[in-house]
Amino acid sequence: MNIFEALRASHEIQRELSEKLIQTSGNTVERRELFELLKNELFAHTVGEDRYFYIPLMMTDSGLNITRHALSEHHEIDELLEQLTETDMSNHGWLAIAKKLSEKVHHHLQEEEHGFFQQAGKILEDEQKQSLAQQYLAEYNKYKKLNKDSLT
Incomplete structure (x- = not known):
């Protein structure tokens, strides 16, 4: 598995969850x-993706611009998550923020899969793509488990 395949697996989960979330109502x-x-x-994915996809790309001149843009979008997603956390779920404005989050997530994933990945594919060596996938998955799984444990 390479880094792009590893990231896409989480992307599918993000799409599914964000779609289901905006179909809900009330608290x-x-x-x-x-x-x-x-x-x-989103948290587990972003931690792993930032560390094992975007930071290695940031170390190259040709990867700097896509990295800056992606990290900026990660920050926007974090801000929307914070707004949702601070807003009561029964508030009618909550769903409006959730829809903005879903749109931002879908936009970001589309950009990654149909732009950033192609650019990164030209920057990263094949062996590096495999190695980064392993590191990403280890980090992703660690944070999925940590967060899951804190929810129970």
């Missing part, structure tokens, strides 16, 4: 569970 158990699952997924 329900389903909404709370989906939101926690999405927050957990």
Whole structure:
């Protein structure tokens, strides 16, 4: 498995959870569970992706611009998650923020998969792509487990 395949697996989970989340209403158990699952997924993915995809790219001149843009979008997603965490789920504005989050997540994943990955594919060596995938998955799984344990 290479880094792009590893990242895409989490991308699919993010798409599914964000779509399901915006179909919920009110302060329900389903909404709370989906939101926690999405927050957990985004956090674990971002930590691993930043460390084992974007930082290695940032070390090259040709990877600097895509890295800056992606990290900026990660920050925007974090801010929307924080707004959702601070807003009561039964507030009608909560769903509007959740929809903005879903749109931002979908936009970001689309950009990564149809732009950033192609550029990064030209920068990273094949062996590095394999190694980064292993490191990413170890970090991703560690944070998925840590967050899952803190939820129970």
